Amino acid sequence: IAIAIKTGIYDPSITGVSLQEAKDKTIQLVRSVAYDHKINNTRKVWGGDWQAAHWAYFAGYSAWLLWDDFSPKDQTYILQMIVAEADRFLPTVPLYYKDSTGKVIFKGDSKIEEDAWNAELMYLAAVMLPSHPHSNKWLNKAVAYMIAATSLPSDLHNSKIIQGRPVSSWVNGSNMEEPGFVINHGIIHPTYNAIASMINAPIVFSLVGKSTPEAARFNLDKIYYSITTHSFSAPPYNAPGGPMYKPGTADVYYPEGSDWGQGVYDTYANLDIAAFTYGWDNLSKKYKGKYWAKLHTDKVLAQQNRFADRHTYKGDSENSYPGREEAIATRMGSAWMTIWLQKQAPAVYDNQPISK
Structure with missing residues (x-):
């Protein structure tokens, strides 16, 4: 809702809720979340x-988009929440699926998502609070977590310079398998190749006209190659084999199945839109991000057109995640922000060292 209001596309004739009521509800939701964070010494819920x-x-992020509509007291609660969460990562190191010897640390459970969403919070804090004494520390740590999130075994010997250091000096393990697919929930899981937390950095930095750290797109071209082009043999993988994306259809091939359901298309649409917008589809053969984005967004619209209220999923058989309708709103909101911001302030990447 905050994204729709911020970008001017909120339409009461579609939602049946006035703009003012939508804004009031958004503010109430966000302020309640911040109020209940334990740092604010209220109910200490989370x-x-x-x-x-x-x-x-x-x-x-939602609060930031509507910042002037929050009271000074609410702004204080929100900032204290952000700072508390960012600060707790300063003494930590990223998590890895495998260590530097190739030994699996977390069986069947890549830490791509944890590292990515922890980085997300830290760079948001750094961008929102550039004068805070920890701002550069948060950004440095966010870089470490972003690189770790999408690290491959070969990156342990990767001499490419990212933010002033060789990749090999940033990583201490890996979270993906060559050439760029992800093991999660005990299987090769395409859903985690398309995890939204990896692709929001250009949005956050572009909102204030800042360059996005090069680390934010580290190995994303390899992730996209692995989902669009890399071929899986059947057997040993499920029939029919081949790439995860199949030309002419929005359906995704799951080499070892999917425990979330196989009716999730919005997460791929979000990835596709980011891939062609930021150029992460450069390794993909023949069909690029824009081609796949149309297939997947059309499928999402077809799903929503099944229902009068335009929700997306018919149930667990399509997507078993309990917050599935809320989740699609965040991902398609991200996709829209990618498109909208490129018209306002196109993303620029910067590979300079980040001072501590």
């Missing part, structure tokens, strides 16, 4: 645990 940075990012 904070400092596994997904806390993820939720703090969404709340903080």
Whole structure:
């Protein structure tokens, strides 16, 4: 809702809710989340645990888009939430699926998503609070987490310079398999090749006209190659084999199945739009991001057109995630921001060292 309001596309004739009521509800939701964070010494409902940075990012980002509509007291609660979550990562190191010897640390459970969403919160904090004494520390740590999130075993010997250092000096393990696919929930999981937390950095930095760190697109071209072009043999993988994306259809091939359901298309649409917007589709053969984006966005629209209220999924058989309707709103909101911001302030990448 905050994205729709910020970019001027909110339409009461479609939602049946006035602009003012939509804004009021958004503010109430966000301020309530911040109020309940334990740093604010209120009800101490949440904070400092596994997904806390993820939720703090969404709340903080939404608040930032409508910042002047929040009271000074609410702004204080929101900033304290963001700072508390960002600060807790300063003494930490990123997590890895495999260590530097190739030993699996977390069986069947890549840490791509945790590292990515923790980085997301830290760079949001750095961009929102550039004068804070920890701003550069947050950004440095965000860079480390972004590189770790999409690291491959070969990156342990990668001499490419990212933000002033060889990639090999940034990483201490890997979270993807060559050439760029992800193991999660015990299987090769295409959904985690398209995880939205990896692709939001250009949005956050572009909102204030700042360059996006080069680390934010590290190996994303390899992720996209692996989902569009890399071929899986069947057997040992499920029939029919081949690439995860199939020309002429929005359907995605899951080499080892999917425990979330196979009716999820919005996550791929978001990835496709980012890929062709930022050029991450450069390794893909024949069909590029724009081709796949149309297939996947058309499929999402077809799903929504099945229902009078335009929700997306018919149930667990398509997407078993409990927050599936809320999740699609965040991902398609991200896709829209990618498109909208490129018209306002096109993303620029910067590979300069980040001072501490």
